[in-house]
Amino acid sequence: xxxxxxxxxxxxxxxxxxxxxxxxxxxxxxxxxxxxILLKGLFTFLTIASFVQLSKNMIHLTGLDFSKFFKVFMGxxxxxxxxxxxxxxxxxxxxxxYVESGLYxxxxxxxxxxxxxxxxxxxANKYFPRFLxxxxxxxxxxxxxxxxxxxxxxxxxxxxFSLIPIIVSAFLMVWKVxxxxxxxxxxxxxxxxxxxxxxxxxxxxxxxxxxxxLTTLNSGSSSGASWQNSYSNIGQLGDQPSLETMPxxxxxxxxFDSNVDVSRIVEIALYASATIFAIMTILYGxxxxxxxxxxxxxxxxxxxxxxxxxxxxPIDDPVEIIGGEINDTI
Amino acid sequence: xxxxxxxxxxxxxxxxxxxxxxxxxxxxxxxxxISIVVLIVLALILMFVAxxxxxxxxxxxxxxxxxxxxxxxxxxxxxxxxxSIFLEVGTIALVKGxxxxxxFSMKLFMNGIKAFFLRASLTCIGFGIVLFFAxxxxxxxxxxxxxxxxxxxxxxxxxxxxxxFSSLLGYWLIIMIERDMSGFGSIKENLSFGFKHLKPMxxxxxxxxxxxxxxxxxxxxxxxxxxxxxxxxxxNTYFKFVILKTYRRIKISDVN
Numbered sequence: 001x002x003x004x005x006x007x008x009x010x011x012x013x014x015x016x017x018x019x020x021x022x023x024x025x026x027x028x029x030x031x032x033x034x035x036x037i038l039l040k041g042l043f044t045f046l047t048i049a050s051f052v053q054l055s056k057n058m059i060h061l062t063g064l065d066f067s068k069f070f071k072v073f074m075g076x077x078x079x080x081x082x083x084x085x086x087x088x089x090x091x092x093x094x095x096x097x098y099v100e101s102g103l104y105x106x107x108x109x110x111x112x113x114x115x116x117x118x119x120x121x122x123x124a125n126k127y128f129p130r131f132l133x134x135x136x137x138x139x140x141x142x143x144x145x146x147x148x149x150x151x152x153x154x155x156x157x158x159x160x161f162s163l164i165p166i167i168v169s170a171f172l173m174v175w176k177v178x179x180x181x182x183x184x185x186x187x188x189x190x191x192x193x194x195x196x197x198x199x200x201x202x203x204x205x206x207x208x209x210x211x212x213x214l215t216t217l218n219s220g221s222s223s224g225a226s227w228q229n230s231y232s233n234i235g236q237l238g239d240q241p242s243l244e245t246m247p248x249x250x251x252x253x254x255x256f257d258s259n260v261d262v263s264r265i266v267e268i269a270l271y272a273s274a275t276i277f278a279i280m281t282i283l284y285g286x287x288x289x290x291x292x293x294x295x296x297x298x299x300x301x302x303x304x305x306x307x308x309x310x311x312x313x314p315i316d317d318p319v320e321i322i323g324g325e326i327n328d329t330i
Numbered sequence: 331x332x333x334x335x336x337x338x339x340x341x342x343x344x345x346x347x348x349x350x351x352x353x354x355x356x357x358x359x360x361x362x363x364i365s366i367v368v369l370i371v372l373a374l375i376l377m378f379v380a381x382x383x384x385x386x387x388x389x390x391x392x393x394x395x396x397x398x399x400x401x402x403x404x405x406x407x408x409x410x411x412x413x414s415i416f417l418e419v420g421t422i423a424l425v426k427g428x429x430x431x432x433x434f435s436m437k438l439f440m441n442g443i444k445a446f447f448l449r450a451s452l453t454c455i456g457f458g459i460v461l462f463f464a465x466x467x468x469x470x471x472x473x474x475x476x477x478x479x480x481x482x483x484x485x486x487x488x489x490x491x492x493x494x495f496s497s498l499l500g501y502w503l504i505i506m507i508e509r510d511m512s513g514f515g516s517i518k519e520n521l522s523f524g525f526k527h528l529k530p531m532x533x534x535x536x537x538x539x540x541x542x543x544x545x546x547x548x549x550x551x552x553x554x555x556x557x558x559x560x561x562x563x564x565x566n567t568y569f570k571f572v573i574l575k576t577y578r579r580i581k582i583s584d585v586n
Contacts, residue, residue: 217486
């Protein structure tokens with residue numbers, strides 16, 4: 001491997017050590033995330049439980065005739081529940097971004113060792129709009145880029161399917177750190193992140209591959225978009241529409257009188273699976289919280305230390321021409 | 331310094347060492363290539379023998395033909411195991427030599443095999459029989475664990491379990507070659523060392539599992555399909571260095 005790139009990659013181990021030390025010393029990094037995760041778990045349970053209630057009432061109305069069931073279900077669904085679920089998605093996006101903005105400012109405080117008297121709430125409020133704007137931009141970018149992504153991926157013999165999200169994530173690796181560290185606007189931070197990655201291309205790609213490789217369990221060839229990783233477990237808030245007031249005709253009543261045990265068992269099974277899904281969401285969230293915090297710290301360390309380089313930051317000042325002559329050094 | 335930081339130092343030093351001595355990966359790579367070819371050839375022979383013996387035994391109404399193909403299948407498995415033991419013993423001897431500072435040479439590989447191949451093979455067979463019976467007893471709790479914890483944790487529980495077992499029984503061969511112990515002595519040493527230092531070893535095996543599986547998937551499914559066996563061989567050789575280094579370091583600090 002070329003000398004300079006290899007030395008930068010060697011520095012990675014120091015950044016891992018630094019991130020670990022900060023992790024151990026500052027357990028308060030975990031508090032905001034844990035609350036968010038517990039909320040998500042609760043939301044998941046409530047959503048599935050409400051869907052179970054909805055379906056149960058549907059079955060009482062329409063019997064076991066599936067097509068009729070589906071039509072009435074969609075009719076009910078596209079009304080209030082859909083709006084509520086969309087609202088829950090947006091609330092989760094806002095909540096995660098808020099927690100993220102506070103966390104990144106905490107990372108910067110610990111890594112750059114700046115004494116900060118402001119607490120989590122003040123810092124989070126300060127950076128939240130920029131983080132939100134950036135996250136929405138990136139989500140929109142990926143929505144627009146899906147088709148070119150698939151074309152490029154197929155053309156590149158499927159190498160692109162994994163490599164393109166990794167390269168894009170590498171270019172976007174430090175925009176959050178840049179916002180917090182230099183207090184600049186979102187677009188400038190993204191430009192800064194792209195420039196940072198261009199200056200240290202191979203080490204950044206290596207770090208991105210490592211972070212993805214050490215945190216995903218599926219041998220995913222198509223996973224890796226950074227926004228997917230942030231929002232993959234979106235909890236859903238559901239409100240149960242009250243259908244008990246709807247009349248049920250006599251035939252269904254007879255049908256279920258004789259089969260009341262079966263429907264109770266199905267209902268219990270569905271509630272049990274709702275609990276299991278909630279536990280899965282919470283556990284998944286906890287495990288990924290540890291990885292997110294660790295690698296957030298690593299990215300902050302990398303940016304603050306500039307991969308150990310002291311002299312390759314581009315200078316914006318114009319070069320002074322002395323005596324009308326410029327010496328060209330080779 | 332915590333164990334994490336010391337392990338990071340081991341990882342970094344190994345990266346530098348293997349970068350300077352890239353040839354250490356050669357035996358593992360060539361061995362993998364050879365073993366693929368040998369196993370394909372053996373599989374073809376096995377298929378031929380199986381089909382022809384089934385035909386013959388049906389034609390001659392003689393069940394011995396099926397027995398013959400069964401024995402061939404067993405031989406196939408035995409050859410596969412022996413090839414992998416051959417590669418492992420040689421690579422570990424090579425790793426130990428390069429870690430001690432000796433320059434890379436196939437002599438290290440061959441000396442290791444001459445000294446340890448018989449011991450390793452006998453231990454493997456004996457230990458395999460023990461494991462088989464242990465598995466019969468343990469299979470039910472293991473499956474229960476895999477279903478409950480595996481589903482709830484989305485697969486991380488299963489990874490944890492495999493890292494746990496690897497940290498207890500995953501490097502007895504390295505210990506055997508490092509300290510020139512007997513077969514079952516090295517397994518006992520592996521168990522006691524593993525129980526005493528569970529967390530660092532589980533972490534190392536977790537790294538090995540994730541890197542061996544995921545490093546190459548960054549380049550897409552096609553490249554993964556072609557290269558994953560070789561990348562696994564490289565990662566495993568790299569981690570033989572790391573495990574040996576960590577073992578030596580912890581052993582020294584244990585004595586003090």
